[in-house]
Amino acid sequence: MHVPQIPHLTAADPELASLVEGEAQRQHDKLRMIASENYVSEAVLEASGTVLTNKYSEGYAGKRYYEGQQFVDQIETLAIERARSLFGVDHANVQPYSGSPANLAVYLAFLDPGDTVMGMSLPMGGHLTHGWSVSATGKWFNSVSYGVSRETGLIDFDEVRDLARRERPKVIFAGGTAIPRTIDFAAFAEIAREVGAVLAADIAHIAGLVAGGAHPTPVGHADVITTTTHKTLRGPRGAMILSTEEHAKAVDRAVFPGLQGGPHNHTTAGIAVALREAAQPAFREYAAQVVANAKALATALIERGFDLISGGTDNHLILADLTGKGIGGKPAAKALDRAGIELNYNTVPFDTRKPFDPSGIRLGTAALATRGLTEAQMPQVAAWMDDAVTAAVKDDDGQLDRIAGEVRDLLAAYPMPGHRA
Numbered sequence: 001m002h003v004p005q006i007p008h009l010t011a012a013d014p015e016l017a018s019l020v021e022g023e024a025q026r027q028h029d030k031l032r033m034i035a036s037e038n039y040v041s042e043a044v045l046e047a048s049g050t051v052l053t054n055k056y057s058e059g060y061a062g063k064r065y066y067e068g069q070q071f072v073d074q075i076e077t078l079a080i081e082r083a084r085s086l087f088g089v090d091h092a093n094v095q096p097y098s099g100s101p102a103n104l105a106v107y108l109a110f111l112d113p114g115d116t117v118m119g120m121s122l123p124m125g126g127h128l129t130h131g132w133s134v135s136a137t138g139k140w141f142n143s144v145s146y147g148v149s150r151e152t153g154l155i156d157f158d159e160v161r162d163l164a165r166r167e168r169p170k171v172i173f174a175g176g177t178a179i180p181r182t183i184d185f186a187a188f189a190e191i192a193r194e195v196g197a198v199l200a201a202d203i204a205h206i207a208g209l210v211a212g213g214a215h216p217t218p219v220g221h222a223d224v225i226t227t228t229t230h231k232t233l234r235g236p237r238g239a240m241i242l243s244t245e246e247h248a249k250a251v252d253r254a255v256f257p258g259l260q261g262g263p264h265n266h267t268t269a270g271i272a273v274a275l276r277e278a279a280q281p282a283f284r285e286y287a288a289q290v291v292a293n294a295k296a297l298a299t300a301l302i303e304r305g306f307d308l309i310s311g312g313t314d315n316h317l318i319l320a321d322l323t324g325k326g327i328g329g330k331p332a333a334k335a336l337d338r339a340g341i342e343l344n345y346n347t348v349p350f351d352t353r354k355p356f357d358p359s360g361i362r363l364g365t366a367a368l369a370t371r372g373l374t375e376a377q378m379p380q381v382a383a384w385m386d387d388a389v390t391a392a393v394k395d396d397d398g399q400l401d402r403i404a405g406e407v408r409d410l411l412a413a414y415p416m417p418g419h420r421a
């Protein structure tokens, strides 16, 4: 059963309510290993579902375009103060609707259309909004991209430096969606300084690890930091832009009135709650557990013959090339999902297959750590993954269903925030 309970929704719209209940049960019954997902706390769920959704508040605290901001101003200020204190930054904007609009605001703040931006290419692990061709950021800006080394699977800083010297980007993005290793923000900063670029650290995936002390911070290196709030940071779907005082005005103007209208105040409240949670000692334990789980899982997968990009992980994320297992990423992901193991197919660097049917899978351990799983369960998780991939090669749905049952049995002992049996 969904928690908080939804009796009014059930009475008013049973069709929709039953779909919500179905999703809560699905999230309960599966090993959720999509690297960008998590479980938020029930406190965050409650804050996100409040009457704050009724309120318009274009502008910023003390400078709004609508009346009635007596409480909303305080809520947004609370979120901002908590973000500043948690990450140790001068300025925080908590209004971006999500990670993609947050990144667009960076373009609006620092670039004109046609200017050059540099980011990691999508198939190498970057994000669409770092200048990829199909994104507005690649269509409206001159985008140049760096990748990883074929031998090591790591970012090649000689390549990044050469490209930056040649192309003179105005903004350099550091960060991505499929980077299993520590990001060297100091190395990016040195290059950005040399060519006079703004360094934008996009920590959407690793924000919770940064906040919890399990990944080095970009603060002190990056000019602006963008992040989603719903991945490892474990808040509601949303985003923030953190910056030095120098860039505060440009960032705020870009978000509003540059790009957005009224902020989503119910989401801002959920972000404030999540930031408070992230400042507690238990969150540091969670962040450390996420990384410990990923390392333990990587070790167990390697022992079972999985080919991991860069040979392992430093963070919450693992990228595996399944070529040696004799199956593509997509059929493997589908089979794993049937086996109760939810992850996504993904390109691997220098992939020879197409993006819609690539060679790899991407997985993460944030949601498992939130659920209470530790290193102790990771060899079992790796064994299930291996069995499921083998079953997929043999088209053995019976095996997949057996694994799904075993996964459900294990997870019955680990309560899920947002669900009661």
Ligand SMILES: *Cc1c(COP(=O)(O)O)cnc(C)c1O
Residues within 6 Å of the ligand: 036, 098, 099, 100, 101, 103, 126, 127, 129, 175, 176, 177, 202, 203, 204, 205, 228, 238
């Ligand atoms: C998830 C992600 C985003 C985009 O976030 P959305 O909320 O999906 O728009 C941007 N950058 C990176 C690196 C991400 O991982």
